[in-house]
Amino acid sequence: MEIKKLNKITIILISMFVTLMAFSMPVKALALSNPGFESGTTPWLFYTNGAGSFTVGPYGYVGINAAKLTLNSGGGNIQLFQTGVALEANTRYRLSFAAYSTTGHDVTVRLIKHGSPYTAYAPDFTANLGMSWQTFSTEFTSSGFSGTVNDGRLQFWLAPYAAAGDIYYIDDVQLEKVSSTPISPAITMHPLSQTVASGQAAIFNVVATGTAPLTYQWQNNGTDIFGATGSTYTTPATTLSDNGAAFQVIVSNSAGSVTSNPATLTVLPPIPPIITTHPSNQAVSQGQTATFTVVATGSAPLAYQWQKNGTNIFGATGPSYTTPATILSDNGSTYRVIVSNAADIIMSNAATLTVNPSTSIGLIMNPGFESGTTPWLFYTSGAGSFTVGHYGYVGINAAKLTLNSGGGNIQLFQTGVALEANTRYRLSFAAYSTAGHDVTVRLFKHGSPYTAYAPDFTANLGMSWQTFSTEFTSSGFSGTVNDGRLQFWLAPYAAAGDIYYIDDVQLEKVSSTPISPAITMHPLSQTVASGQAAIFNVVATGTAPLTYQWQNNGTDIFGATGSTYTTPATTLSDNGAAFQVIVSNSAGSVTSNPATLTVLPPIPPIITTHPSNQAVSQGQTATFTVVATGSAPLAYQWQKNGTNIFGATGPSYTTPATILSDNDSTYRVIVSNAADIIMSNAATLTVNPTTSINLIMNPGFESGTDDWWFYINGKGFFTVEDIGYGYQVEKIAHIGVTIKGTNIQLFQMGLSLKPYTKYRLTFDAYSTTAGHDLAVNLLKHGSPYTNYGLSQFFDLGTDWQTFTVEFTTNGFYSNVNDGRLMFWLAPYASAGDNYFIDNVKLEKI
Template sequence: MPVHNEYFECTTMKAKDTSQIALSKLCTLLMCLFLSGCEFFDSDRQDNNVDGRAVKGVISNGIISAYRAEDNSLITQTRSDSSGYFSLDLNELEDGTLVLLSLSVDTDTRMLCDLVEGCIEKISGQTLSFGEAVRLPAYFQLLGLTSKQTHSTTFLSPLSHLIVKTAQSLPQGLNAQNIVTATQWVMESFDLESDPLTTPTLDLTKLSDASDESLKQAILSASLYEHALDTEWIGTNQLLDHIPLANVFYTASDLAEQLSAYLDTYSDNGNSYASALSSITNDAQNIAEDLDSAELQIQTQPQSIHTSESQSFSLFVLASGAGSLSYQWQKDGENIPGATASSYNKTSAQLSDSGLYSVTISNSEETIHSLEALVSVEENVLPVSISQQPSASIVTEGETISLSVLATGGDPISYQWQKNGSLIPGATHSTLTISPSSISDTGSYRVSISNNVSQVYSNFVSVTVNEQLAAPSINSHPVSLTVSEGSSASFSVNAGGGGFLTYQWRHNGTDISGAYSNTLSLNSVELSDAGSYDVTVSNTQGSATSFSANLSVLSISVPVSITQQPYSQEINAGESVDLTVRTSGDGPFSYQWLFNGEELVGANSQDLSISNAGIEDTGLYSVVVSNASSEAYSQEALVSVNSLPSSLELSWSAPSTREDGSALESSEISAYVIEYAYNNTELNQSIRINSTGSETYNYIISDVQSGTMYLRIATVDSNEIQSQFSETISIDIP
């Protein structure tokens, strides 16, 4: 399976030849560089500084600049010391940030000559001896790479410079995949076994405890002296495929041989590097001769690559032979148009780019074919992310525990639940269900979620499994009490049940604030405290309510009594009437007057006045008088309201004939007699009305009473002879 991180990808492989062994070591070294840091200096340091060394020979007082690789923004600067060492403070960066290092020079910068036969100083043209300080031209530059990790290290050398320049020239520039490709290319081209970015570069003038690989890289770096001091060094023409490798290896072979002879002559401890230097001399000579051979041959075959959609990839071949070499790359046996350089670069890989790639190399004499390299382009898979975290859970023993997480990302997504940091066997779904639960399931849970490209962890959530509890029950109920006003009263309950019990007392069905224990104490009881009391007992399994207990409160005040009763009265309509009650006892007193047994709204004083009384006010009146401890009812008083007397207006016409039928003149009538009464059997009231000679008469009878009145009329002539009475009529008077 590919090993991924934010910056590069390595594919594990079975080592079949030295190039694959080198690639395997490269992946390990790049992981050291970009993931965890490598300890070449003080392993006890715990800061985020980067330590390094600049060696071409050793460069002292060089200007070391650190830039963010993604945008080339300057982070910090420092200078190398007299031994080429430097330290950079990268504490402000995020972990894993890729950093480009650049060494530049000024008039204070010096480099120790690392060629035994001497170095020609570009500035003066003088030849300086092995170990002497050389001034460097202003355009001189060395590049390297590092990242922010705990006590990481890096080294600047001509080999690291070639890695950076080659990676920058590839599609998408200085990214992790291109760094891997360029590093592999440099290692293959110079027959290296370790990554120059993280391999300590030695000072050839002061060898001490040098490994064979470090010694080899130091000699190769020194062999690049002429190229590193050329003006093309910092441009695009001094990329790896523009370096005359045969010349470099011839120089390296000579330098190794010269250095061995130098150590034989001048070393106080003898030449402990004789064997390593002899091997370097012979190997470099053989490689140089192979590269310089007229026979067309491939030194470095194209390597298989595993990449992802939209990522760049590069294939390269290193060949040697007489004359000018031409290249033609093929995919699955078909020529790739325009792919005619020693490297084949693809800026943005597509799934269709997967296949077998090879290159045909030819000169004027012959043609050879490289081995095939497999390019695998993997479909982009979205990394997993958590959209909904699991939630804490509290359950009772025996209930079901259910924890769920929602995640998004490319399929397939895998889940693995953990309890207290340990994997839960078989818990490999988005929902973890434990049923039935037990006390031992209490703990801290989280889930690991992963797909082919990423892995995330949920938050830890707590799961609490409580012991299964019995529901509450009342063993003894509160008991009713009778107490005097101002004394204390206490109710208590005895309840059973599992776990923590809570209590809530109530008065007349309403919760009592603060009454949360098994005992309710009332101090200085008031009359308003009388009533019904009960308590509800609860736990997590339910609740139980006690029987009600009554509290009776005896008043200590003198009860009210009525000393003067209201009395009955009779009045006429429109008159006023006053009703009064007098009391004794402890006040204050409250009054409520009643009319025919119903409360009169607003009638709340000891006197009741009715003004302008009407017939409707006739009825029975009484009053209820109360104080804090008692109440008293008065006797009923009858109020009778009589209606006022009415008048009756009578009208009649003078008769024109006598009883015998003869004519009667109005002038002959002396008077009229009207008899009336409220009983038709005896009309005992009469009125004599003298005649005026008129044809019609009107007369008003005053002070009549309501009821039915009976009337009759007779005439009296001038001789005082009275006629018979008319028939009796009745009139209803309201």
């Protein structure tokens, strides 16, 4: 699952078709604030008389966030609590929540008076937690007071269960008054018709409310489907004979039953595979791996079989293939892939592998963890984990060692290291730990008596990436061995809560004869305008360490001792200066070719695109933009009606929300640099009165992704492009689906709504692939995700259309500001689909 944050995009982890049916009995929600921690920590409080922390992060069981309680030590008083809970005496309540702890240690939940004598308002409830999310629920009758109170404290009591290193996660805390009258089931979202290719499965969902427990029975053309008794039904792999079948579901409880509208299944012939990106040639050094990748479309499932020189590679059955460590005989090998599905079989173009000989061979396999954890091994006598993720100092990945507790034996190691006796080696790596705790690196025999093959090396780690290097002569054996163990030894430095990151582990044989420096890329001549800086670079090889000394017209430049040199701001007197660099090591030195600096008079600014007139409705913002060229730096100052606008000093200016008196105002910008000052043409702002206010922020995506959120549990992206349609003609939302998911949504939250009020939704949209459809829902942004009156399917085409629907809000009784407008692409969207949306408008009629 790939999750990416784009601007203010927030990752939402919800299972819509489960959480929307989270009613277990008719209930009235109490004023437990922030039950799902979506607003952060407030008003929850945390206390421990040991050591620990309370944070909120994107770990949610329901919604985005969850509480995370990290315990660095145990304690006799550890609690997460909320005060000011209002209760009625002798009344039946239900408490529910989701939780787990990393060690499976339990928690007790208490409801007491917040203040001495801490009267119990309910019996204690102890939850037997596991090490993954579970939900817990208990009912009780309030006691210990009369009338009503608002001094209740709901308390998660972790002592005496918790221990040092434990992490607790808690979410979706609900305290509700229970009604005694069961409510008949009602369907709030009917199953939607599905279109799939032959061989694919179809997924039908229903969302219903009513007194729990709700039961479900799905039917195919009116006949019960055996075992299909959940809110979601997934068909077996379809065939063309399933085309036109009607699926419906009967939802029942103790108060009655209701049958959904039928949903039609359309089964299309499978789409043959098409390769959109063929594997490309790769060049690596001896001992490195090479990765070949293909991108193909067509009806799922797609099957892949990679071949080397025309012969199948065992196990190479994915869209990418990474070779083992290469050898010189692999040079010139060709790699191709066969892609197939039920409709056809095709073959990619062949890609050629070039393997260049290496003078220094790394003895460590997977040194940068780019291939995952293998062949590295991790052991701790305490508690902890070894994972690989996108934290790399070099490349993408790095090792991550998370320690939940300390231990007398904590190590990351690799075995089977081949060594020669009495030979000089260099070990280098990059590392840091979150607490700055150190690590010792050892090289010894992998097996009793664990003979040392090199001296131990202790790295004084910091809390950000550093590189470390040491040289040694192998000892403790004769001839050659291949039983070396390279070991990162974290004990006795590491403590509970530490996280270590390690990357780019290199063990290489050092040449006994130092190699003189050689320049492989000389500095290049530079041309800049007066006032700009120039940057010169050199690339050199040779035995480390290499030193550098830059010169200007043959004179050393003080402090210019790196492989890159940046001049101060240039003047016309610098024109024609010659810059060179001397590169040195223990074996000698070499001087680069001179690079000439040409300094031109500054180029005055020229406006290539003037600000254009803008027309908006009252309450909207307007954006004016200028495009100018000329010598950097360019300075900007926007004016309204000839007066400078404070802080408006960029190439674009966005007004505040407009009012009618802004109509006919003019906007222009002064552009300047060291050479000249010019002024743009004036652009006129037209502000049209509006009789209705759009409740959607950034409805035409003119402010980019601001105010919109996107989530997919497959792979995809949400961007804004400068080719708009409709409401604002400059920008549109673009949603791309790389890997299909069961939860794909673009949404905006925090909408203010009035109950039982007529609203109109309009938007423009299309999808590029067979006009795949979408649904729009308006619901509560938070458990139990009550529908607020809109759940509508829209039949998209492959070109722009405008869609409109009117509806009356329901599901709440007073004004709310927690509405979520959601474009729901699953289950319509498939891999390769692109959706475009613009001009989203929600107005009270």
